[in-house]
Amino acid sequence: xxxxxxxxxxxxxxxxxxxxxxxxxxxxxxxxxxxxxxxxxxxxxxxxxxxxxxxxxxxxxxxxxxxxxxxxxxxxxxxxxxxxxxxxxxxxxxxxxxxxxxxxxxxxxxxxxxxxxxxxxxxxxxxxxxxxxxxxxxxxxxxxxxxxxxxxxxxxxxxxxxxxxxxxxxxxxxxxxxxxxxxxxxxxxxxxxxxxxxxxxxxxxxxxxxxxxxxxxxxxxxxxxxxxxxxxxxxxxxxxxxxxxxxxxxxxxxxxxxxxxxxxxxxxxxxxxxxxxxxxxxxxxxxxxxxxxxxxxxxxxxxxxxxxxxxxxxxxxxxxxxxxxxxxxxxxxxxxxxxxxxxxxxxxxxxxxxxxxxxxxxxxxxxxxxxxxxxxxxxxxxxxxxxxxxxxxxxxxxxxxxxxxxxxxxxxxxxxxxxxxxxxxxxxxxxxxxxxxxxxxxxxxxxxxxxxxxxxxxxxxxxxxxxxxxxxxxxxxxxxxxxxxxxxxxxxxxxxxxxxxxxxxxxxxxxxxxxxxxxxxxxxxxxxxxx
Amino acid sequence: xxxxxxxxxxxxxxxxxxxxxxxxxxxxxxxxxxxxxxxxxxxxxxxxxxxxxxxxxxxxxxxxxxxxxxxxxxxxxxxxxxxxxxxxxxxxxxxxxxxxxxxxxxxxxxxxxxxxxxxxxxxxxxxxxxxxxxxxxxxxxxxxxxxxxxxxxxxxxxxxxxxxxxxxxxxxxxxxxxxxxxxxxxxxxxxxxxxxxxxxxxxxxxxxxxxxxxx
Numbered sequence: 001x002x003x004x005x006x007x008x009x010x011x012x013x014x015x016x017x018x019x020x021x022x023x024x025x026x027x028x029x030x031x032x033x034x035x036x037x038x039x040x041x042x043x044x045x046x047x048x049x050x051x052x053x054x055x056x057x058x059x060x061x062x063x064x065x066x067x068x069x070x071x072x073x074x075x076x077x078x079x080x081x082x083x084x085x086x087x088x089x090x091x092x093x094x095x096x097x098x099x100x101x102x103x104x105x106x107x108x109x110x111x112x113x114x115x116x117x118x119x120x121x122x123x124x125x126x127x128x129x130x131x132x133x134x135x136x137x138x139x140x141x142x143x144x145x146x147x148x149x150x151x152x153x154x155x156x157x158x159x160x161x162x163x164x165x166x167x168x169x170x171x172x173x174x175x176x177x178x179x180x181x182x183x184x185x186x187x188x189x190x191x192x193x194x195x196x197x198x199x200x201x202x203x204x205x206x207x208x209x210x211x212x213x214x215x216x217x218x219x220x221x222x223x224x225x226x227x228x229x230x231x232x233x234x235x236x237x238x239x240x241x242x243x244x245x246x247x248x249x250x251x252x253x254x255x256x257x258x259x260x261x262x263x264x265x266x267x268x269x270x271x272x273x274x275x276x277x278x279x280x281x282x283x284x285x286x287x288x289x290x291x292x293x294x295x296x297x298x299x300x301x302x303x304x305x306x307x308x309x310x311x312x313x314x315x316x317x318x319x320x321x322x323x324x325x326x327x328x329x330x331x332x333x334x335x336x337x338x339x340x341x342x343x344x345x346x347x348x349x350x351x352x353x354x355x356x357x358x359x360x361x362x363x364x365x366x367x368x369x370x371x372x373x374x375x376x377x378x379x380x381x382x383x384x385x386x387x388x389x390x391x392x393x394x395x396x397x398x399x400x401x402x403x404x405x406x407x408x409x410x411x412x413x414x415x416x417x418x419x420x421x422x423x424x425x426x427x428x429x430x431x432x433x434x435x436x437x438x439x440x441x442x443x444x445x446x447x448x449x450x451x452x453x454x455x456x457x458x459x460x461x462x463x464x465x466x467x468x469x470x471x472x473x474x475x476x477x478x479x480x481x482x483x484x485x486x487x488x489x490x491x492x493x494x495x496x497x498x499x500x501x502x503x504x505x506x507x508x509x510x511x512x513x514x515x516x517x518x519x520x521x522x523x524x525x526x527x528x529x530x531x
Numbered sequence: 532x533x534x535x536x537x538x539x540x541x542x543x544x545x546x547x548x549x550x551x552x553x554x555x556x557x558x559x560x561x562x563x564x565x566x567x568x569x570x571x572x573x574x575x576x577x578x579x580x581x582x583x584x585x586x587x588x589x590x591x592x593x594x595x596x597x598x599x600x601x602x603x604x605x606x607x608x609x610x611x612x613x614x615x616x617x618x619x620x621x622x623x624x625x626x627x628x629x630x631x632x633x634x635x636x637x638x639x640x641x642x643x644x645x646x647x648x649x650x651x652x653x654x655x656x657x658x659x660x661x662x663x664x665x666x667x668x669x670x671x672x673x674x675x676x677x678x679x680x681x682x683x684x685x686x687x688x689x690x691x692x693x694x695x696x697x698x699x700x701x702x703x704x705x706x707x708x709x710x711x712x713x714x715x716x717x718x719x720x721x722x723x724x725x726x727x728x729x730x731x732x733x734x735x736x737x738x739x740x741x742x743x744x745x746x
Contacts (some may be wrong), residue, residue: 217685
């Protein structure tokens with residue numbers, strides 16, 4: 001158990017990696033149960049048919065697990081810990097003990113989240129956005145709004161602290177621990193992306209923790225920050241006055257939108273490095289890539305209002321948020337074209353990691369294009385509460401980031417476990433996942449066009465949704481297919497950990513410093529004796 | 532000369548602590564690699580200040596928005612003790628900074644006195660804050676009352692949580708200082724905790740200004 005208390009950055013990376021793996025297992029299982037229920041709502045699961053509240057509770061846990069414990073942890077906390085120090089020419093993070101503390105706090109946050117789902121009175125059902133007033137008024141609002149919701153806020157608050165500590169560590173490592181002569185513009189793009197992700201984490205999670213404190217006080221101390229006066233819930237007037245649910249939305253989305261980039265920026269860094277390595281060419285337009293990444297991060301902090309077009313935002317504000325949202329398309333396009341220019345004419349090696357990197361570009365473009373629709377207030381008014389949004393954010397935030405995680409896993413597996421993953425199984429896994437992802441989330445756009453609302457537990461009670469049920473059945477089938485093919489990955493992962501071919505010193509012919517040691521050394525330098 | 536006693540008193544001379552060439556706190560700091568430096572720690576604490584500033588900024592911007600929403604804003608008369616607390620944290624900040632400079636120049640005994648006085652004043656600030664909350668509560672100003680009071684509690688509680696988190700290293704430094712374990716070459720925690728204490732000092736002045744002139 002020594003590895004649980006090790007301050008070695010690679011051991012901590014492995015801990016984050018496996019925690020994310022557990023979270024993605026749980027999150028995927030929940031999504032499959034939800035998808036099954038959506039097409040067969042009358043089927044009993046256990047003793048009875050699923051109550052809508054339980055569906056929403058699963059939806060909440062699915063979103064929270066995926067956004068916080070998969071898309072935030074794996075790309076930044078796991079992979080940055082794994083290779084950032086060596087890529088900078090250092091041998092460890094700036095604050096090793098703080099690094100371990102971050103992991104422990106994250107683990108505590110995970111345990112509190114699971115406890116919230118199992119709490120007396122039911123799991124929280126306000127979604128990962130936890131909009132007040134229903135998330136505030138307590139058990140009177142229905143099942144799951146009592147202890148479960150309170151624990152959920154504790155979990156998120158705790159997660160904020162852990163993320164802030166990780167961000168501080170990454171920023172200090174990048175600023176202070178670069179090898180002599182390595183200025184910022186000589187860093188690999190992976191380091192740039194982790195650096196900017198850490199800055200976004202610092203600026204946004206520190207606001208979320210303030211919001212979490214305020215909402216917990218509303219729930220537990222009777223304050224009225226987010227609860228309006230005269231609110232009637234279950235025929236009872238709520239004893240709060242003067243607060244504003246919109247205030248929560250501003251604070252939440254000030255975190256929530258940068259969170260999208262916290263999930264995707266590390267993937268962009270990984271993809272940049274992989275496309276370059278497996279094309280045998282330096283990245284095209286390094287300075288432009290850095291500038292584009294900084295622009296995306298900066299603009300990403302200014303567009304939170306586009307999540308609130310239908311929340312009663314001032315129309316002039318909506319125009320400003322809409323324009324800024326559209327502007328993000330420019331640096332995103334710069335990155336995309338530079339990726340294409342990097343591989344154009346290159347000596348391409350289609351390894352599994354390279355395939356996932358190319359897949360990332362495809363998914364990023366597809367998911368990004370639907371964002372152009374949602375960035376316009378007039379169109380968002382129709383699409384906002386439909387499956388179009390579900391399709392959009394699953395592609396751009398979920399699948400694209402997951403492709404980055406898969407690419408990073410195949411690429412850095414030798415550094416994680418000293419062995420190689422099976423390439424044949426890897427490629428099979430990629431092609432089936434690529435097909436499954438588009439088959440699942442592509443048709444959701446059409447469901448959205450048809451006005452299919454999201455967050456509903458049962459479509460069969462609405463006549464106008466009868467037309468989308470065949471589509472929903474297809475989506476459920478595709479989702480099960482997508483989940484099933486992940487068994488290939490899991491088999492490949494665990495089989496390779498113990499039985500994979502031993503990794504040579506620099507298996508990919510990469511030029512970054514994490515591969516510069518004479519042989520792969522995965523030993524824990526803080527708990528194992530040196531050579 | 533670094534690490535030597537410059538003021539003679541009745542106490543035994545402190546042991547000599549050699550300055551480390553790379554400015555760190557020694558190999559026992561669990562950072563054998565480059566970067567276990569004072570510079571990294573100061574960078575880390577500056578980044579933490581940015582995060583805390585964002586948290587306070589979020590709370591204050593929520594306060595500004597909340598005040599404009601309704602007519603239920605009421606002013607609270609600040610308890611008199613808050614002004615004494617303000618004096619305590621400002622003087623404590625000055626003392627810690629002078630102490631930090633004395634340690635850097637090798638005057639370890641004066642450092643011990645000044646740092647201990649600053650730490651005691653810092654603890655006094657925290658006790659004073661608890662008394663202020665009690666006084667407000669006795670006057671009927673609760674967190675669940677009007678929003679001005681609610682924000683006062685939120686801001687001062689958040690500030691107090693930061694103060695507790697900083698007082699722990701400040702008191703730990705005091706404990707080590709009194710055992711003569713610190714010196715010009717072993718003062719990272721001194722520099723870092725003093726820097727964050729100054730930050731909390733400024734934050735407190737901002738909160739007081741907000742409530743004295745606006746809220």
